[in-house]
Amino acid sequence: xxxxxxxxxxxxxxxxxxxxxxxxxxxxxxxxxxxxxxxxxxxxxxxxxxxxxxxxxxxxxxxxxxxxxxxxxxxxxxxxxx
Amino acid sequence: xxxxxxxxxxxxxxxxxxxxxxxxxxxxxxxxxxxxxxxxxxxxxxxxxxxxxxxxxxxxxxxxxxxxxxxxxxxxxxxxxxxxxxxxxxxxxxxxxxxxxxxxxxxxxxxxxxxxxxxxxxxxxxxxxxxxxxxxxxxxxxxxxxxxxxxxxxxxxxxxxxxxxxxxxxxxxxxxxxxxxxxxxxxxxxxxxxxxxxxxxxxxxxxxxxxxxxxxxxxxxxxxxxxxxxxxxxxxxxxxxxxxxxxxxxxxxxxxxxxxxxxxxxxxxxxxxxxxxxxxx
Numbered sequence: 364x365x366x367x368x369x370x371x372x373x374x375x376x377x378x379x380x381x382x383x384x385x386x387x388x389x390x391x392x393x394x395x396x397x398x399x400x401x402x403x404x405x406x407x408x409x410x411x412x413x414x415x416x417x418x419x420x421x422x423x424x425x426x427x428x429x430x431x432x433x434x435x436x437x438x439x440x441x442x443x444x445x
Numbered sequence: 446x447x448x449x450x451x452x453x454x455x456x457x458x459x460x461x462x463x464x465x466x467x468x469x470x471x472x473x474x475x476x477x478x479x480x481x482x483x484x485x486x487x488x489x490x491x492x493x494x495x496x497x498x499x500x501x502x503x504x505x506x507x508x509x510x511x512x513x514x515x516x517x518x519x520x521x522x523x524x525x526x527x528x529x530x531x532x533x534x535x536x537x538x539x540x541x542x543x544x545x546x547x548x549x550x551x552x553x554x555x556x557x558x559x560x561x562x563x564x565x566x567x568x569x570x571x572x573x574x575x576x577x578x579x580x581x582x583x584x585x586x587x588x589x590x591x592x593x594x595x596x597x598x599x600x601x602x603x604x605x606x607x608x609x610x611x612x613x614x615x616x617x618x619x620x621x622x623x624x625x626x627x628x629x630x631x632x633x634x635x636x637x638x639x640x641x642x643x644x645x646x647x648x649x650x651x652x653x654x655x656x657x658x659x660x661x662x663x664x665x666x667x668x669x670x671x672x673x674x675x676x677x678x679x680x681x682x683x684x685x686x687x688x689x690x691x692x693x694x695x696x697x698x699x700x701x702x703x704x705x706x707x708x709x710x711x712x713x714x715x716x717x718x719x720x721x722x723x724x725x726x
Contacts, residue, residue, distance in 0.1 A: 366606040367599070414621045 382422045383430055523568035525558040533563050538642050541673045547680055571638020578641050581648050585724040611637050622701055626682050640713050643670045644721050651725030659725045667714035674710045
């Protein structure tokens with residue numbers, strides 16, 4: 364399994380895109396996250412599900428603008444250089 | 446002060462300096478005066494000082510930017526090693542069964558540097574082992590006449606990518622299962638880089654003694670590395686930092702932490718085999 368730098372960058376971009384695309388209302392509410400029932404346990408054991416939802420929400424918030432930039436750049440580069 | 450002394454000689458030298466220096470008789474005297482001119486000519490002096498101040502400014506700016514992303518002090522902690530530590534650590538990596546005390550000693554809440562504590566993780570051994578592994582891979586491929594310069598780069602980036610993947614998976618697991626440990630990202634990189642020592646040992650034995658030597662060395666270094674990882678990470682993961690948590694325990698149960706430690710240990714021989722088997726046929 365040979366990892367070139369380009370394939371690593373591609374993997375990172377695709378994974379981050381996949382996390383950022385998960386829609387709040389249509390999808391995550393069905394699974395049971397929801398914006399209003401996120402903060403249930405203030406104890407010291409939040410549970411794995413709320414940790415995952417926390418992670419998704421934070422990735423979406425932080426990486427929204429850089430993802431736009433990186434995706435546009437990669438689209439232009441792919442159009443130019445194949 | 447710098448300009449006062451040399452004004453007279455600069456004036457006299459400047460006269461000959463600015464004549465068109467194409468005549469043959471001119472250059473020898475110019476050269477002798479020219480070397481002095483570099484430090485006595487006020488314009489060159491001013492240029493040198495301006496350049497050095499610009500370089501200093503650039504250096505400060507680069508330092509500030511870098512220290513925003515990763516703290517250089519934390520990185521310096523990992524490279525504070527000496528020869529005695531390196532030798533003892535290598536011995537422990539290859540033969541950890543006689544080492545008694547696996548605790549990382551602290552000194553007023555800060556962990557001791559690797560110079561003073563043989564159990565502390567460091568980044569010097571992993572870095573050196575990584576570079577040695579790349580060189581050894583090139584040598585092994587060259588012996589089998591399969592060498593080309595691109596292979597070195599490919600090998601290096603593959604190994605680096607696997608280290609990165611392993612560190613990210615460990616960080617993700619520790620975060621998702623709310624295991625509160627004091628393992629920073631650099632610690633995980635260090636523990637993940639210790640497997641390169643085992644890889645080098647296996648590839649060396651494979652080159653010297655053929656396929657049997659390779660598998661024997663692989664088995665030995667896998668067992669030693671698994672023992673090392675389990676004992677080291679047990680101290681860090683399984684002891685809960687229960688300074689302010691209530692009796693319901695902080696974070697995950699001990700079984701989950703044991704699973705994480707054992708999974709990290711099992712991963713090591715797999716990746717050693719994966720990254721070195723194509724070098725020894």
